[in-house]
Amino acid sequence: MKCGVAIVTSTLLIGVLASVVATAACAADAQRGRTVANANACMGCHAVDRKLVGPSFLQIAAKYKGDAQAPAKLALKVKDGGSGVWGMIPMPAHQSMSDADVRAVVDWVLAGAPAK
Template structure:
């Protein structure tokens, strides 16, 4: 019984932490231009966050790749339309966004 209570408390803490991360990521997104090209679950100019999460699922280097892509921009991975660079985003904010997307933003 004691272990069940501890496990429940840990799960609640993790859920709250993920909710806080999602809230922070959405706040960062609202202050940037991400939503001009991306949505959580529908392809727009760029892929949806759900598609990005699915493509990189299980890729241990995905976080680093996507942080560099967001900061530097790029093209070719999802078609001919280039993604502009976002050097104005801090490293911490970029990591928060990327981690949220890779955790499958559509599930949040």
């Protein structure tokens, strides 16, 4: 094997392995977001694919798609609550949720609330 071919092959292999690790990490993060949402009563007002009291998580992901400020906006909305964006029914504040938990849920929702 020529040295240049070995370097290209090694670089390609490292890239593939990094992609596999990143995919596994994303899947773990997605599961964490869903777990946090379940543990904090988010599912009492929201469903993944249909409106309940509040919008579905898929509706939220669609509304904020491409908005670079969405993670910060939604994290603030989860922490402080509010109303008016989706109607007059207020979303209660979740002040006791840690910033990490809020971010996990927001990231999961913005990713389309994947099951896995």
